[in-house]
Amino acid sequence: MSVITKPGKSEKPMLSSVGNPGTMNALVYYGPGKKFWKEKPIPVIGEPTDALVKILKTTICGTDLHIMKGDVPDVEPGTTIGHEGVGIIEEVGIGVSNFKKGDHVLISCITSCGKCDYCKKGMYSHCENGGWILGHLIDGTQAEYVRIPHADNSLYHIPDGSDEEALVMLSDILPTGFECGVLNGRVQPGSTVAIVGSGPIGLAALLTAQFYSPAQIIMIDPDDNRLAVAKTFGATEIINNSIENTVERVNVLTGNKGADAVIEAVGIPATFELCQSLVAPGGTIANIGVHGKSAELHLERLWAHNITITTRLVDTVTTPMLLKTVQSKKLDASQLITHRFKLSDIISAYDTFQNAAKEKALKVILTNE
Ligand SMILES: [Zn+2]
Ligand SMILES: [Zn+2]
Numbered sequence: 001m002s003v004i005t006k007p008g009k010s011e012k013p014m015l016s017s018v019g020n021p022g023t024m025n026a027l028v029y030y031g032p033g034k035k036f037w038k039e040k041p042i043p044v045i046g047e048p049t050d051a052l053v054k055i056l057k058t059t060i061c062g063t064d065l066h067i068m069k070g071d072v073p074d075v076e077p078g079t080t081i082g083h084e085g086v087g088i089i090e091e092v093g094i095g096v097s098n099f100k101k102g103d104h105v106l107i108s109c110i111t112s113c114g115k116c117d118y119c120k121k122g123m124y125s126h127c128e129n130g131g132w133i134l135g136h137l138i139d140g141t142q143a144e145y146v147r148i149p150h151a152d153n154s155l156y157h158i159p160d161g162s163d164e165e166a167l168v169m170l171s172d173i174l175p176t177g178f179e180c181g182v183l184n185g186r187v188q189p190g191s192t193v194a195i196v197g198s199g200p201i202g203l204a205a206l207l208t209a210q211f212y213s214p215a216q217i218i219m220i221d222p223d224d225n226r227l228a229v230a231k232t233f234g235a236t237e238i239i240n241n242s243i244e245n246t247v248e249r250v251n252v253l254t255g256n257k258g259a260d261a262v263i264e265a266v267g268i269p270a271t272f273e274l275c276q277s278l279v280a281p282g283g284t285i286a287n288i289g290v291h292g293k294s295a296e297l298h299l300e301r302l303w304a305h306n307i308t309i310t311t312r313l314v315d316t317v318t319t320p321m322l323l324k325t326v327q328s329k330k331l332d333a334s335q336l337i338t339h340r341f342k343l344s345d346i347i348s349a350y351d352t353f354q355n356a357a358k359e360k361a362l363k364v365i366l367t368n369e
Contacts, residue, residue, distance in 0.1 A: 047095070048094045050148065059168050075137075080135065104158040107141060112316075116128040195263045216259075219231075225357070258278055285310070345366075
């Protein structure tokens with residue numbers, strides 16, 4: 001993920017101006033394979049546009065596991081991980097006008113100033129003063145408190161009486177599945193959708209694809225449990241690609257046409273190459289996966305197939321819309337939550353999430369008690 005600038009770290013070993021004792025606990029990355037739940041100074045307001053948020057609920061993302069493996073080398077040792085969560089505003093800088101102390105807020109995984117050229121185009125992920133920085137270039141949300149830069153544009157009000165656990169799914173995975181998979185994939189009424197990868201992101205694409213009433217949604221994954229979950233979430237067909245010939249099955253299911261929208265939700269060369277064998281003429285391959293290696297592109301076949309390949313970072317521009325669908329129960333985001341821990345038990349939560357297949361884990365919720 002490319003991030004152009006990085007706001008300065010304002011965490012200093014000093015008392016917070018709100019009269020907190022000055023320290024909190026946070027999940028801190030110390031290089032590949034090394035993480036500790038340890039005491040750190042509570043962040044302080046550094047810029048007038050900052051907000052200090054007390055975390056109520058947060059979660060762990062597949063991206064955090066990549067960081068822990070050392071796949072995201074620009075994460076410096078000493079950084080607090082995490083880019084998802086809901087919380088309550090503890091303090092705001094003098095330049096923040098949309099939020100005040102005591103407001104319940106949803107934290108977007110993308111920080112955006114709302115003013116730069118990219119933000120004006122709705123490409124918040126490429127914000128010149130933000131983008132994906134939380135739990136990456138600045139301290140993140142797997143902590144008791146987090147500093148949110150550009151608070152006015154990077155936080156969302158949570159209506160009273162909301163299911164705050166469900167809303168944690170709106171920080172990243174639902175907008176990611178929807179924007180990078182469903183919107184980029186141009187899912188339409190009556191169309192055929194194939195989703196490669198039935199993890200939380202693939203399932204988020206499955207849930208939000210149904211806004212458009214596609215005729216078929218085929219889920220593809222090597223894990224039978226995840227496929228069974230996909231079935232209960234609305235998949236019309238499931239394929240275990242570790243034991244079945246996926247291309248043959250998709251051909252049978254689609255009258256040898258292939259799928260109109262093929263959504264890649266894994267991020268390895270083999271799955272991206274599989275997508276190329278599943279896409280119908282005129283169809284779209286919408287990549288969501290975070291790729292660390294180059295993949296082959298079969299132009300010798302695809303050049304004449306009128307296909308589109310899309311890539312995108314989530315911009316979270318659809319978060320307000322998704323918030324309404326969760327509020328009105330058109331979208332049941334809480335289905336994605338399988339495990340719950342206290343925030344102070346985050347090391348056990350990582351163990352569970354890392355062994356997702358064995359533990360039958362999708363998303364874990366961590367509550368700051
Ligand atoms: Zn994430
Ligand atoms: Zn911007």
